[in-house]
Amino acid sequence: EAQVTQNPRYLITVTGKKLTVTCSQNMNHEYMSWYRQDPGLGLRQIYYSMNVEVTDKGDVPEGYKVSRKEKRNFPLILESPSPNQTSLYFCASSMEGLNTEAFFGQGTRLTVV
Amino acid sequence: AQSVAQPEDQVNVAEGNPLTVKCTYSVSGNPYLFWYVQYPNRGLQFLLKYITGDNLVKGSYGFEAEFNKSQTSFHLKKPSALVSDSALYFCAVRASGSARQLTFGSGTQLTVLP
Numbered sequence: 001e002a003q004v005t006q007n008p009r010y011l012i013t014v015t016g017k018k019l020t021v022t023c024s025q026n027m028n029h030e031y032m033s034w035y036r037q038d039p040g041l042g043l044r045q046i047y048y049s050m051n052v053e054v055t056d057k058g059d060v061p062e063g064y065k066v067s068r069k070e071k072r073n074f075p076l077i078l079e080s081p082s083p084n085q086t087s088l089y090f091c092a093s094s095m096e097g098l099n100t101e102a103f104f105g106q107g108t109r110l111t112v113v
Numbered sequence: 114a115q116s117v118a119q120p121e122d123q124v125n126v127a128e129g130n131p132l133t134v135k136c137t138y139s140v141s142g143n144p145y146l147f148w149y150v151q152y153p154n155r156g157l158q159f160l161l162k163y164i165t166g167d168n169l170v171k172g173s174y175g176f177e178a179e180f181n182k183s184q185t186s187f188h189l190k191k192p193s194a195l196v197s198d199s200a201l202y203f204c205a206v207r208a209s210g211s212a213r214q215l216t217f218g219s220g221t222q223l224t225v226l227p
Binding site (some may be wrong): 041 | 117118119145155158219
């Protein structure tokens with residue numbers, strides 16, 4: 001089954017404790033991205049990757065890091081989480097091309113206390 | 114910069130009635146427009162997209178959307194709403210010339226009343 005898998009689904013952590021949210025896709029997609037969803041703001045892009053070892057900032061990259069060492073994986077790293085990073089996070093992947101739809105993971109609900 | 118506006122946070126409609134969820138966009142270049150649906154505790158699911166050609170696009174679950182270039186709109190429609198259509202709906206746009214960024218609206222909560 002074609003899918004984007006995120007882990008964990010739920011995470012509660014303390015301020016400053018480094019964490020990683022994993023994302024993996026099995027569709028051989030070139031393009032992957034991370035979004036955060038906040039009430040009233042829709043989805044905002046954090047980082048995206050157009051292929052292995054090619055990443056770039058989205059609209060809200062501050063406080064986040066990413067890497068793309070393999071085509072299927074695109075982890076999101078929070079080196080020193082803060083309470084304003086409490087949010088619902090989604091990973092997405094798509095084929096190359098402007099007209100291709102994105103496939104989304106199930107989401108990771110992160111709470112930073 | 115590209116942007117998407119969904120002017121209604123909430124839309125309520127009776128089951129069996131037609132529904133419309135509004136979306137307007139602003140881009141430089143040709144727009145590629147998408148609708149996604151989000152059910153509680155789930156990721157976003159693709160409904161339909163406009164690339165070029167026919168202004169009326171048909172998608173999953175009986176939904177359709179009408180592209181209007183002069184009004185820069187891409188409203189989502191369904192002739193007869195079901196209670197199971199109740200969900201959060203997002204409009205999104207990419208534009209030729211952009212860095213392939215998919216920009217989302219703020220979402221519209223659709224509630225279909227039995």
